[in-house]
Amino acid sequence: MKVAIAADHGGYEQKAHLVERLAGAGHEVMDFGPMGADAVDYPDYALKVARAVSSGEAARGILICGTGLGMAMAADKFPGVRAAAVQTPEFATLCRQHNDANVLCLSGRFVEPTVNEELCRIFLETPFEGGRHAKRVAKMMACGQAMAMDRLMVMDHPLVAHKLSILRDEATPTKLFRELVQELALFVGYEATRDFPLEDVEVTTPLETFTAKRVAGKKVAIVPILRAGLGMVDGLLALVPSAKVGHIGMYRDHETHEPREYYAKLPADVDQRTCLVVDPMLATGGSASMAIGYLRKAGVDDVRLLCLVAAPEGVERVLSEDPDVRIYACALDRELNDDAYILPGLGDAGDRIFGTL
Ligand code: RB5
Numbered sequence: 547m548k549v550a551i552a553a554d555h556g557g558y559e560q561k562a563h564l565v566e567r568l569a570g571a572g573h574e575v576m577d578f579g580p581m582g583a584d585a586v587d588y589p590d591y592a593l594k595v596a597r598a599v600s601s602g603e604a605a606r607g608i609l610i611c612g613t614g615l616g617m618a619m620a621a622d623k624f625p626g627v628r629a630a631a632v633q634t635p636e637f638a639t640l641c642r643q644h645n646d647a648n649v650l651c652l653s654g655r656f657v658e659p660t661v662n663e664e665l666c667r668i669f670l671e672t673p674f675e676g677g678r679h680a681k682r683v684a685k686m687m688a689c690g691q692a693m694a695m696d697r698l699m700v701m702d703h704p705l706v707a708h709k710l711s712i713l714r715d716e717a718t719p720t721k722l723f724r725e726l727v728q729e730l731a732l733f734v735g736y737e738a739t740r741d742f743p744l745e746d747v748e749v750t751t752p753l754e755t756f757t758a759k760r761v762a763g764k765k766v767a768i769v770p771i772l773r774a775g776l777g778m779v780d781g782l783l784a785l786v787p788s789a790k791v792g793h794i795g796m797y798r799d800h801e802t803h804e805p806r807e808y809y810a811k812l813p814a815d816v817d818q819r820t821c822l823v824v825d826p827m828l829a830t831g832g833s834a835s836m837a838i839g840y841l842r843k844a845g846v847d848d849v850r851l852l853c854l855v856a857a858p859e860g861v862e863r864v865l866s867e868d869p870d871v872r873i874y875a876c877a878l879d880r881e882l883n884d885d886a887y888i889l890p891g892l893g894d895a896g897d898r899i900f901g902t903l
Contacts, residue, residue: 547573547574547605547606547670548573548574548576548603548604548605548606549568549573549574549575549576549604549605549606549607549608549670550576550578550594550595550598550599550603550604550606550607550608551564551565551568551575551576551577551578551595551607551608551609551610552577552578552579552580552591552592552594552595552607552609552610553579553580553591553609553610553611553654554580554585554586554587554588554591554610554611554612554616554617555580555583555584555585555586556588556610556611556612556613556654556655557609557610557611557612557617557652557653557654557655558580558582558583558610558654559583559654560610560652560654560659560662561577561610561654563659563663564608564610564659564662564663564666565577567663567666568608568666568670571667573670576598576603576604578591578594578595578598579591579594588609588611588616588617588620589616589620591609591617592609592616592617592620592621592629593620593621593624595607595608595609595621595649596620596621596622596623596624596627596629596649597624599621599624599626599627599648599649600624600625600626600627600866605648606648606649606650606669606670607621607627607629607648607649607650608649608650608651608652608666608669609621609629609649609650609651609652610651610652610653610654610662611651611653611654612653612654612655612656613631613653613655613656614631614632614633614651614652614653614654614657615631615651617629617631617651618630618631618649618651621649621651622649625697625865625866625869626648626687626862626866627648627649628645628646628647628648628649628683628686628687629647629648629649629650629651630645630647630649630650630651631651631652631653632650632651632652632665632669633652633653633656633657633661633665634665635664635665635668638650638664638665638668638669638672639668639672641669642668642669642672642673642674643672643673643674643675643679644675644679644682645679645683645686646674646679646680646683647669650665650666650669652665652666681858681880681881684858684859684862684881685858685881687858687861687862687866696872697865697871697872697873698856698861698865698872698873698875698878699737699738699872699873699874699875700856700875700876700877700878701733701734701737701874701875701876701877703733705733706730706733706734706876706877707877709726709729709730709733710730710854710855710876710877712726713726713727713730713854713892714890714891714892716893718898720898720899720900720901723898723899724777724899727777727778727781727826727854727895727899728777728778728780728781728784729781730778730781730854730876731777731778731779731780731781731782731824731852731854732781732782732784732785733876734852734853734854734874734875734876735781735782735785735786735822735852736785737874738822738850738852738872738874739764739766739785739786742761742762742764742820743761743762743764744759744760744761744762745759745760745761745762745763746758746759747759747760764820765788765815765818765819765820766786766788766789766790766819766820766821766822767789767790767791767792767812767813767816767819767820767821767822768782768783768786768789768790768791768792768821768822768824769791769792769793769794769812769821769822769823769824769837769841770791770793770794770823770824770825771794771795771796771823771824771825771833771834771837772793772794772795772796772809773795773896773900774825774826774827774894774895774896774899775823775824775825775826776899777826777895777896777899777900778824778825778826778852778854779791779824782822782824782852789822790813790816790819791813792810792811792812792813792816792821793809793810793811793812794807794809794810794812794823794837794840795807795808795809795810796808796833796836796837798832798833798886803830803832803885803886804830804832805832805833805836807836807840810840812841812844816841816844816845816846817844817845817846817847819846819848820848820849820850821841821846821848821849821850822850822852823837823838823841823849823850823851823852824851824852824853825837825851825852825853826853826854826855826895826899827853827854827855827856827888827891827892827895828851828853828855828856828857828860828861828864828873828875829857829859829860829882829886829887829888830857830859830860830863830882830886831859831860831861831862831863831864831867832863834851834853834860834864835863835864835867835868838851838864838867838868838871839867839868842868847870849868849870849871850871850872850873850874851864851871851872851873851874852874852875853873853874853875853876854875854876854877854892854895855875855876855877855879855888855891855892856873856875856877856878856879856888857878857879857880857881857882857888857889857891858878858879858880858881859881859882860882861873861875861878879891
């Protein structure tokens with residue numbers, strides 16, 4: 547297995563020992579240092595290993611500082627990283643079986659080298675149990691990291707909750723469903739444009755001239771993922787009437803659940819615009835990730851994904867595949883079912899918008 551390892555001065559000696567043992571056990575070890583015992587700051591080394599694990603360059607990471615605690619706190623800030631500070635074999639086993647930990651953080655000062663060696667062996671050999679733990683890990687990743695990193699915004703406005711409940715109801719007819727999708731798109735668009743910069747402008751009211759504010763020339767492209775994304779476009783255009791609209795066509799392969807692109811047409815200057823990618827449902831995250839990747843290749847820096855209902859699995863995938871995208875959702879639902887539909891969800895948004903049930 548490809549294992550990234552690093553330490554600080556509190557774990558330097560044990561790292562040298564573990565590097566030898568891991569290589570001896572047949573692992574491909576990526577040693578990120580330090581190569582001497584001088585005092586260093588543990589976050590600098592946690593970052594190297596966390597980045598390697600987060601990007602997939604390494605399958606697992608091992609960090610050693612005095613206690614293991616600082617390393618775990620620092621590494622855990624990275625998307626896709628689940629760092630566990632471990633001192634006993636039981637914890638080494640359970641952090642794999644239940645938490646799917648991918649970075650092991652050890653104490654170089656309070657735990658013997660032979661014990662740490664055993665903790666590494668258990669950590670690298672124990673599989674994740676999946677099942678009920680998979681759902682919990684997905685939730686932990688989606689909610690914890692994304693919100694902490696300000697990359698997932700879930701609306702908590704009472705009107706959004708109210709309208710969403712009507713939208714979810716299977717008895718809601720097509721016309722009302724369509725109207726609610728537009729209204730909710732406007733709400734979520736309002737949140738997604740909250741940080742647009744303002745500039746001063748002189749305005750003369752019927753009573754006096756004063757310095758008011760206006761949006762500082764922010765150019766926007768709304769990019770619906772066909773076909774369900776179309777249902778959100780008018781709501782967003784009501785909010786940003788000057789926006790251009792690009793289209794990306796994807797369909798979901800019913801067997802693999804993976805997306806396939808069949809159409810794309812973007813504004814010529816899309817690379818100078820903030821792109822609001824819209825799709826009412828963020829389920830597996832496959833189509834959204836593909837659309838975001840397409841926009842990145844077209845040179846877009848600022849991509850925001852707007853949806854009505856998101857699943858933890860989709861949030862995790864989108865955020866781990868693109869380090870900068872931000873997600874805005876009206877609700878974060880429980881999980882996906884075996885057919886990759888969101889639960890409780892609202893069914894197939896495209897079918898309900900277009901009346902093709
Ligand atoms: C360094 O003295 C020490 O604080 C560090 O190794 C680690 O234990 C931090 O959590």
